[in-house]
Amino acid sequence: MTINKNCIIRLSRYKNALYRLKNLGFVKVFSDNLADAVGVLPSQVRKDFSLFGLTGNRRGGYNIDELIESLGNILGKDKVHEVIVVGAGNIGTALMNYKGFEQEGINLVACFDIDPAKQKKASGMPVFPLEELKDFVKQRSVRIGIIAVPDIAAQQVLDIMISAGIKGILNFAPIRLRGPEDLVVNNINVELELENVIYFVNALRKTRGK
Amino acid sequence: MTINKNCIIRLSRYKNALYRLKNLGFVKVFSDNLADAVGVLPSQVRKDFSLFGLTGNRRGGYNIDELIESLGNILGKDKVHEVIVVGAGNIGTALMNYKGFEQEGINLVACFDIDPAKQKKASGMPVFPLEELKDFVKQRSVRIGIIAVPDIAAQQVLDIMISAGIKGILNFAPIRLRGPEDLVVNNINVELELENVIYFVNALRKTRGK
DNA sequence: AGTTTTTTGTTATTTTTTTCACAATAAAAT
DNA sequence: ATTTTATTGTGAAAAAAATAACAAAAAACT
Known part of the structure; x- marks a missing residue:
C-alpha cells in the first residue's frame, strides 16, 4: 500500500x-x-x-x-505555517475570526480581496487589495493559500497565487482548479456535502420504508 | 460495483x-x-x-x-429541503448569510444557539434558543441539520437533533459523532483539510528537491 | 521461572474502486 | 446506400484500499 x-x-x-x-x-x-x-x-x-x-x-x-x-x-506541526486567505466574504471572514488555527501551528497572516469596500481591518486581520498579494507572498515566502472567492474568480485568483509561489490551496470555490502538476489542491464544498447528506437520507428512507 | x-x-x-x-x-x-x-x-x-x-x-x-x-x-432536487443550523458562531453565521443554497433547493429555515447573546435576528434569519429546536423540527418535519458548535457540545446537540427526528447531519465539529445506524453524517473539518494540504506540500518539496 | 494473556506489526485475503478494452451503434461522410 | 468515424455502455482486468489473520513479543499472573 x-x-x-x-x-x-x-x-x-x-x-x-x-x-x-x-x-x-x-x-x-x-x-x-x-x-x-x-x-x-x-x-x-x-x-x-x-x-x-x-x-x-x-x-x-x-x-x-x-x-x-x-x-x-x-504532519508538519514542528513549525508554524503561514497561510493567506483570498476573499473576504462570508467564508473568508469566518476563517479569519476562527481562533483554532494557532494551536495547530497554522497562522493566517493576511487576507486579500478585490473589492475596496472589504479592504478594511475587519476584526483584527488586515484585508489588502488583491494586487498586493504577489509581493506579500513572495516577500514572506508563503506557501499555502485559501481561496474563498466566487467560482468565476477562482481560477484567476489561483493563477496569481501560483505566480507568487503558492504551492498548496484549500479551495472553497465550487469549481475544479487547474494548476501545475505539483500544486496541491484540497476542495471544500459545503453545498455539495449537504446535497450528499440529503441524497443518502432520501435513499435510506426509500429502502427502509418511511 | x-x-x-x-x-x-x-x-x-x-x-x-x-x-x-x-x-x-x-x-x-x-x-x-x-x-x-x-x-x-x-x-x-x-x-x-x-x-x-x-x-x-x-x-x-x-x-x-x-x-x-x-x-x-x-440528487433530490425535485423538492425543496428544509435545513436547520445549530450554532450561530463564525461558521453558522457564514452559512446563514450564504445565498447559494436556495438555487439548489436547500432552504435554511432556522438557526439555534444556546447563547442568549446570539439569539437575535442576525441578518435576516432568526436565531432561536436551543430548547426550541425539538418542537420546531418536529412541527416542520425537518430532516436535515448542520452542526456548527464547538466539539465539546456537538454530541449533546446531535442527541437533541436525533430525538427531534433529524436524519442527516452536516457536521463542522472536529469530532466523531455517534448516532443510530441509519443516521447520515458528513463531516467538514477545515483545519484537517488545511493540515492535509500542508502535509502534501511538504512531502512534495522533499521528494522533488527544494 | 514458567505460563497465560493481551496487543502489536505485518503478511495474506478480500473487497472496493478505478481503469481498460472493445463490441454495439448512431451520426457523418462519401 | 455504404463506409467511415466517433462515442457510448458494459464486462473484464488491474489497482488500490480495507479487513482479517496470526506469529512475535511484552506484560501480568502463578
Whole structure:
C-alpha cells in the first residue's frame, strides 16, 4: 500500500483523538481505542502507523505523548505555517475570526480581496487589495493559500497565487482548479456535502420504508 | 460495483459542470468533456451514469438539459429541503448569510444557539434558543441539520437533533459523532483539510528537491 | 521461572474502486 | 446506400484500499 490522502487524513484524526484522550488523563492508548474514536478498525490504525514507522509496545499499546509528537512531526506541526486567505466574504471572514488555527501551528497572516469596500481591518486581520498579494507572498515566502472567492474568480485568483509561489490551496470555490502538476489542491464544498447528506437520507428512507 | 458516497459526490460535480456548460451555450456534452471538467476519466463518467441508468446516444453524447434534469431527480432536487443550523458562531453565521443554497433547493429555515447573546435576528434569519429546536423540527418535519458548535457540545446537540427526528447531519465539529445506524453524517473539518494540504506540500518539496 | 494473556506489526485475503478494452451503434461522410 | 468515424455502455482486468489473520513479543499472573 502506498501513502494516500485518506491515510493522512486519518493521521490527523488520530492526533485529534489523542489530544482528547490526553486531556482525559490517559497516558497510553491501544489501537482499538483510537479506532473507536475515529471510526475505523483497529487493524487500519496499526496499518497506518506501520506505514510511517510509528511503533508501540506489544501488549503495552502506544504512549500518547510520543504518538502526538510523532504525528506532529509527520504532519508538519514542528513549525508554524503561514497561510493567506483570498476573499473576504462570508467564508473568508469566518476563517479569519476562527481562533483554532494557532494551536495547530497554522497562522493566517493576511487576507486579500478585490473589492475596496472589504479592504478594511475587519476584526483584527488586515484585508489588502488583491494586487498586493504577489509581493506579500513572495516577500514572506508563503506557501499555502485559501481561496474563498466566487467560482468565476477562482481560477484567476489561483493563477496569481501560483505566480507568487503558492504551492498548496484549500479551495472553497465550487469549481475544479487547474494548476501545475505539483500544486496541491484540497476542495471544500459545503453545498455539495449537504446535497450528499440529503441524497443518502432520501435513499435510506426509500429502502427502509418511511 | 455498488453505489457509494464518492459516486454521488461525482454526480453533484457533474451537475455543477453541466450548469456551467449550459450557461456557455452548449446543448450536448460527451463523457470526456465532463471528465475533464470534474477531473476524472471518461470511463468513470460513463460508469457512474450507467449505474443510475443515465443514458446518452452512441456517438451523439448526452443532452445537457436531460442530464441536468435526471441528475436533479437522483440528487433530490425535485423538492425543496428544509435545513436547520445549530450554532450561530463564525461558521453558522457564514452559512446563514450564504445565498447559494436556495438555487439548489436547500432552504435554511432556522438557526439555534444556546447563547442568549446570539439569539437575535442576525441578518435576516432568526436565531432561536436551543430548547426550541425539538418542537420546531418536529412541527416542520425537518430532516436535515448542520452542526456548527464547538466539539465539546456537538454530541449533546446531535442527541437533541436525533430525538427531534433529524436524519442527516452536516457536521463542522472536529469530532466523531455517534448516532443510530441509519443516521447520515458528513463531516467538514477545515483545519484537517488545511493540515492535509500542508502535509502534501511538504512531502512534495522533499521528494522533488527544494 | 514458567505460563497465560493481551496487543502489536505485518503478511495474506478480500473487497472496493478505478481503469481498460472493445463490441454495439448512431451520426457523418462519401 | 455504404463506409467511415466517433462515442457510448458494459464486462473484464488491474489497482488500490480495507479487513482479517496470526506469529512475535511484552506484560501480568502463578
